[in-house]
Amino acid sequence: MNPRDQLLDPRLRRVIGVGAVIGVVALCLFGLWGAPPDDRQGEAMRLLYLHVPSAWLAYFAFLVTAIASALFLWPRTRSIVWDRVAGASAELGVIFTGLTLVVGSLWGRPIWGVWWAWDARLVTTAVLFFLYLGYLALRRIPGDAISTGKRNAIAALIAFVDVPIVHFSVEWWRTLHQKATVFNPELSARIEGVQALTLWIAVLAFTLVYVYLLDRRYRLAVIDDVLAEQALEQAIKIRTGDNPGVGR
Amino acid sequence: MRLWREASLVAAKDLRIEARSRIALGQILPFGIIVAILFAFALDPDSGLLTRVAPGLFWVTVLLAALLAVGRSFAVEEKSNARDGLRLTGLDGSAVFLGKMAAIAAELFFLEILLGIAVVILYGVEVNGVVVLLAAAPAATLGIASTGTLYGVLAAGLRSRETLLPLLLLPVLAPVLLGATRAFEGGLEGAPSDAWPWVGLLWIFATFYTAFGVLAFGTLWEND
Amino acid sequence: MRLWREASLVAAKDLRIEARSRIALGQILPFGIIVAILFAFALDPDSGLLTRVAPGLFWVTVLLAALLAVGRSFAVEEKSNARDGLRLTGLDGSAVFLGKMAAIAAELFFLEILLGIAVVILYGVEVNGVVVLLAAAPAATLGIASTGTLYGVLAAGLRSRETLLPLLLLPVLAPVLLGATRAFEGGLEGAPSDAWPWVGLLWIFATFYTAFGVLAFGTLWEND
């Protein structure tokens, strides 16, 4: 199998890039002026348009990591492509999780009066963050492509267990954090009007940004691999060339 | 059949080494009890707070002891590169996993019984639902042992094993820790009926991690 | 003079090895923060209990991280029997003690600063007396580092080092833990003036253990 060196077709990527920019601009307009302030939370509620999509995109990124990892583990579909996708997506997921934590924390200060609480949702989110930091640390340990790929994939699959826990934490525990508004057990969204529209714009914008960055990060991984391959060729030349010293 | 035979071979070897070096009995157990006492010390004893936090402290202590036990289980393989010898025998990775996990679980379970008695005495908690405790503890133990073994081999062979292990293991075990704590809260001072959902969750975890370990360990074990 | 030169040689070596393997920064610190989070989680968050127990948890966490740091400091000597090489150089035992202790203390102190910030943010405690904290922390750190080094060498060379160390170390450090906790209680939510006697006690401990280490380490180091 010839591993692809571009994740997306360049034209498609450009479209997505432009879409992402438009999406972000639209989100700013709607988020800051278009949508009305909340009756109870006032202006602080606007943080929702960052907080919720970044949380969802973090889930999505980790889901992509898990699926790519499973595809890598499955011998029939094994390809370095999946390992790269898994790593790139996990990095973005960590960034989105970090954003969720930071924005949530900023939001918590005016609404709950504290930056942080030992609430199940908050803690499981923090655990999620560290879990994938650990995963990224593990990825940095060198080795041959197949073995490290399998090792990474297994760690990613274990880590994904935490995602549903984060989501259902508000149902399973009595939490300060509010229960699901959109993806609740009844699957009926309790948000409407311009607020809902803004939320969906935000989700769309974040998704486009995610896809664009995923492609770029993938490309970076490809370049890294090419550079490593070149360095290896060089090293082989140096090793087999007649150089003095003890076998080096 | 062969899997069980091979797994019991590995477990027997590990337990024999432990029996000879007397580390589980002679050191990890006292370690657990000392940590329990230290917690009591750090948490200001006269406030009646201890009975409330006893379940959490119990399981945090077990977790720390598990880190030691897992670390030890793989340190044994590191010396004289015994790990390579074990790999050379061509044993099935799943067998190695089950064997090592069983040995660790056995040590931990033994520890929990004695530590539990110590906590009941030291912290003065009441036991309302023995059945809940007896149902929860093995599940949590299996969950901890299986994840520990899986991550132990992930970290094994890396020079930084000793310190990397806790880092990898603790976040993954957070749900087990939480479930076990809630189950024990129910079984000790609280209402046993509250605890059953948690016991179920723990068993789900244990089954999942063990099955996953059996499948994944081979891959990790084979490659370096 | 010579003692200082030799001690700084040993400390520089240990810190260079740590810098290269990135264990203190990259792994022990996240370990500390994760333990802090786990504790908070296990201790039932909404009861406002956390701010009260924060000082105790902080120091228990530091103690556990210290176990890792000490273990690592002697694991480094174990590999390829480097310990015998160090003994063969004829370095003064006191110099080895001071050097290793300084390296461990430096790592721990660094850890405490970052962990302290994390605890203040995560547990939401108030800082009433920065001076008290700044006076207490180094004393406690030196106490932990000196005792750790002394016991580290006791346990080093024994096959069961990893698990024996906590057992030996934790009881001896109980007073330090208590003093540091009380001092921090005063410096954080309580009244700083209450804390000063504890700070004094900590310094007495640190001085005593360090002096004792300088005198006793040589003997332990020389014999096998």
Add this chain to the structure above:
Amino acid sequence: MPLVEFHSVVCLLGTFPALAGVDLQVEPRDIVLLEGPNGAGKTTLLRLIAGLIPPHSGEAQVFGLDLFKDRRSARRRLALVGHESYCYDDLTVMENLQFTFKASGVTGMEINSVLERTGLDGLAGVRHAHLSAGQRRRLALANAMVRNPELLLLDEPHAGLDEEGRACLHEIIASAPSEGRTVVLASHELELSRQLANREVRVESGTIVKSGRGEL
């Protein structure tokens, strides 16, 4: 069909190409001597054949099994005596051998006869931790023999052995072909080893520079 078949195999340790394109064939019942300077890659080559480390590129087959895909199956049929003893400190000589024996599930070998052949008869009850360097070396050899391997890989087996130990070692190597065993031996004791080997391969800087029957 050759037991070992390598074509321009590259093997990395970290990022360092310890083997930088190796071609090697070992026929059944050969006794191959690997020689070469320190750091040439002999140990790496043996560990690669044993399936303990993965190859990076090239073609690598042992017993006809591809080392890129399956390193475990081949391992069951070979044994490696490495620089270290691969034994557990807290188990006795006998217990170590018994564990290896049972774990490999071999037949046609008696532990006691292996103990005799390696001159360890008197030490069956001694823990590995208490053995001297040469005794450990013998145990490592016994630990390999107890698996009755078709392919025996020896990495500097002479190191640390006394006269008697060397005699045991030579008996084992010399009788390998008649017992249906193939031997690959890395050693710096060239005079001793050349008497035994029927092929000699010189490794230098991660490649094989000479290879032939008899002395080079």
Add this chain to the structure above:
Amino acid sequence: MPLVEFHSVVCLLGTFPALAGVDLQVEPRDIVLLEGPNGAGKTTLLRLIAGLIPPHSGEAQVFGLDLFKDRRSARRRLALVGHESYCYDDLTVMENLQFTFKASGVTGMEINSVLERTGLDGLAGVRHAHLSAGQRRRLALANAMVRNPELLLLDEPHAGLDEEGRACLHEIIASAPSEGRTVVLASHELELSRQLANREVRVESGTIVKSGRGEL
């Protein structure tokens, strides 16, 4: 005055009398070869002379200093190449040597010349963890030489060294008397070692059974 003076020295490892009454004298500038079967007690004897383990009974003096009372002072003036390399995995060859050099506070030795003498010139920047077995052995030798010892104790220094490494080793041993050094060497490479030694001591089961100038 002899450098090493042992009278019926007993030395225990655990409860096992690894040395059961040893009489030994080493004169300045001697090159003494210790030989004997595996497990005889050669390593134990060298570690005892180096002051790494305490004697149990008898009379034991090194450089005229009593090993029962003071093992540290003698250590500053000797060096031991043991079965392991005594080096730190994470430090480079150069850093390891520099640390030993500074810690021993010696004078009259240049690290670079030692690197050359042991053939390690090209490896100064490589971490110990990445060295091959023979390279580690060379480093162990360099690590001993960098301390410019009056008494050089070598425990099977040949093991793992290639031809070039053995030449370096032999140069160091052969030039020891002219550099004012005394050498005690335990080895199973009898032919090579006998060419160098001017005294040979045979150790068997923890005692010295023969001792004399030239071949026994």
